[in-house]
Amino acid sequence: xxxxxxxxxxxxxxxxxxxxxxxxxxxxxxxxxxxxxxxxxxxxxxxxxxxxxxxxxxxxxxxxxxxxxxxxxxxxxxxxxxxxxxxxxxxxxxxxxxxxxxxxxxxxxxxxxxxxxxxxxxxxxxxxxxxxxxxxxxxxxxxxxxxxxxxxxxxxxxxxxxxxxxxxxxxxxxxxxxxxxxxxxxxxxxxxxxxxxxxxxxxxxxxxxxxxxxxxxxxxxxxxxxxxxxxxxxxxxxxxxxxxxxxxxxxxxxxxxxxxxxxxxxxxxxxxxxxxxxxxxxxxxxxxxxxxxxxxxxxxxxxxxxxxxxxxxxxxxxxxxxxxxxxxxxxxxxxxxxxxxxxxxxxxxxxxxxxxxxxxxxxxxxxxxxxxxxxxxxxxxxxxxxxxxxxxxxxxxxxxxxxxxxxxxxxxxxxxxxxxxxxxxxxxxxxxxxxxxxxxxxxxxxxxxxxxxxxxxxxxxxxxxxxxxxxxxxxxxxxxxxxxxxxxxxxxxxxxxxxxxxx
Numbered sequence: 001x002x003x004x005x006x007x008x009x010x011x012x013x014x015x016x017x018x019x020x021x022x023x024x025x026x027x028x029x030x031x032x033x034x035x036x037x038x039x040x041x042x043x044x045x046x047x048x049x050x051x052x053x054x055x056x057x058x059x060x061x062x063x064x065x066x067x068x069x070x071x072x073x074x075x076x077x078x079x080x081x082x083x084x085x086x087x088x089x090x091x092x093x094x095x096x097x098x099x100x101x102x103x104x105x106x107x108x109x110x111x112x113x114x115x116x117x118x119x120x121x122x123x124x125x126x127x128x129x130x131x132x133x134x135x136x137x138x139x140x141x142x143x144x145x146x147x148x149x150x151x152x153x154x155x156x157x158x159x160x161x162x163x164x165x166x167x168x169x170x171x172x173x174x175x176x177x178x179x180x181x182x183x184x185x186x187x188x189x190x191x192x193x194x195x196x197x198x199x200x201x202x203x204x205x206x207x208x209x210x211x212x213x214x215x216x217x218x219x220x221x222x223x224x225x226x227x228x229x230x231x232x233x234x235x236x237x238x239x240x241x242x243x244x245x246x247x248x249x250x251x252x253x254x255x256x257x258x259x260x261x262x263x264x265x266x267x268x269x270x271x272x273x274x275x276x277x278x279x280x281x282x283x284x285x286x287x288x289x290x291x292x293x294x295x296x297x298x299x300x301x302x303x304x305x306x307x308x309x310x311x312x313x314x315x316x317x318x319x320x321x322x323x324x325x326x327x328x329x330x331x332x333x334x335x336x337x338x339x340x341x342x343x344x345x346x347x348x349x350x351x352x353x354x355x356x357x358x359x360x361x362x363x364x365x366x367x368x369x370x371x372x373x374x375x376x377x378x379x380x381x382x383x384x385x386x387x388x389x390x391x392x393x394x395x396x397x398x399x400x401x402x403x404x405x406x407x408x409x410x411x412x413x414x415x416x417x418x419x420x421x422x423x424x425x426x427x428x429x430x431x432x433x434x435x436x437x438x439x440x441x442x443x444x445x446x447x448x449x450x451x452x453x454x455x456x457x458x459x460x461x462x463x464x465x466x467x468x469x470x471x472x473x474x475x476x477x478x479x480x481x482x483x484x485x486x487x488x489x490x491x492x493x494x495x496x497x498x499x500x501x502x503x
Contacts, residue, residue, distance in 0.1 A: 047092065050116050052082075061079050063076070071252075075088055094250025104123050108130055116133075117130060146215065262279060283323065325337065346470060348470050354373045359442065360427070361438070364437050379412050381413045381471070382416055386458055391420075415437065417438040420444055
């Protein structure tokens with residue numbers, strides 16, 4: 001019997017029937033597992049906002065989120081005739097906002113699968129309620145209470161010095177001390193309430209990360225204006241932020257916290273040298289903190305560079321540029337590298353490229369401008385100005401050169417205007433009253449002179465000597481005039497000394 005059983009089993013396996021059955025069972029289990037995983041993935045990644053906005057019927061509605069320094073469209077729909085809408089989106093955690101028009105927005109935290117909105121107008125914040133969301137309850141509660149605390153704190157801070165300067169009668173002094181103590185205690189209490197609230201938030205929530213950063217952003221301008229005692233804490237907090245935290249990518253505040261910090265440094269009353277020193281420390285921290293995150297370091301450097309340029313903080317721009325161009329941990333975006341290169345290739349003391357007048361050149365005063373170059377012009381100094389007729393600031397600033405040109409010309413300073421125009425008529429109209437040299441090849445930013453001088457914005461100026469050495473990178477025409485006056489004064493003194501010595 002055992003032999004027969006063994007043979008039967010052996011035959012069964014040899015035929016493969018049992019293997020086929022087992023294989024089918026395995027496949028069924030595997031298929032069930034896959035379906036379960038898919039359903040689990042759908043359940044965990046799918047998110048939804050269901051809402052009702054009574055007075056926005058038949059209007060388009062969008063849910064906008066953030067990707068570092070950019071906004072992204074997460075979902076869009078149309079509110080129906082009853083005021084109801086549904087927005088479906090996936091795999092997003094962070095800050096977002098509902099948008100009906102450019103002016104009608106509601107900001108909220110997205111970190112829960114289902115959120116409900118009930119209200120009337122988005123512009124009327126008090127009429128809109130975010131339901132079924134612990135995160136937004138924390139966000140709303142803190143925002144409301146923080147505003148109330150700051151308003152009360154401003155009042156007590158205003159009153160305190162008034163009581164400190166009251167009369168000196170004994171009874172008044174006693175009341176004064178009591179009142180001062182009460183106000184001081186109230187100020188301390190209000191200042192600690194924020195910290196207590198933030199420390200008690202569930203650390204697993206997005207709000208527990210977001211709200212302290214939001215508080216810092218709100219604090220910094222107040223610190224510069226009213227609460228200078230907060231400045232050291234603000235600086236220390238910024239220089240301990242982990243900008244690599246993935247929460248930053250979808251926060252919508254990475255630009256706010258960086259800009260707020262540098263504006264605080266700019267407006268806290270430091271000397272220019274101390275201000276730039278502090279800015280460079282913070283720039284060092286940002287670069288070191290983002291090391292290894294190539295994409296975010298590029299985006300942050302671009303934002304910071306543009307911020308410095310916009311606010312004419314050129315020493316900070318130069319420091320950032322040289323730092324980024326010489327580091328080895330990040331591959332810079334080509335366009336950003338080209339912009340930053342102006343601070344390395346075109347820094348004071350370097351020699352600029354010669355300028356060959358190959359385009360439409362006016363006022364050169366030579367028989368044939370083709371092939372003629374800047375180095376052939378017989379003058380001691382040249383102010384090279386880059387601009388265009390379409391540049392609003394250029395149309396305001398460059399014509400001002402008229403009031404200085406004759407005086408500068410008599411002192412050996414020539415002006416060469418390099419236009420980035422592409423339209424000949426507009427170029428001709430813009431330069432028609434200029435007495436100085438103007439040139440344009442109508443290639444716009446592809447102009448070889450523009451590229452050789454690493455120009456990325458207008459107006460841009462360089463003051464060169466006869467040997468094309470860069471003497472100054474002026475930020476205004478007035479700065480050039482001041483340089484000319486200083487140079488003339490010193491030159492006059494040298495000439496007088498020479499005459500005296502000869503006598």
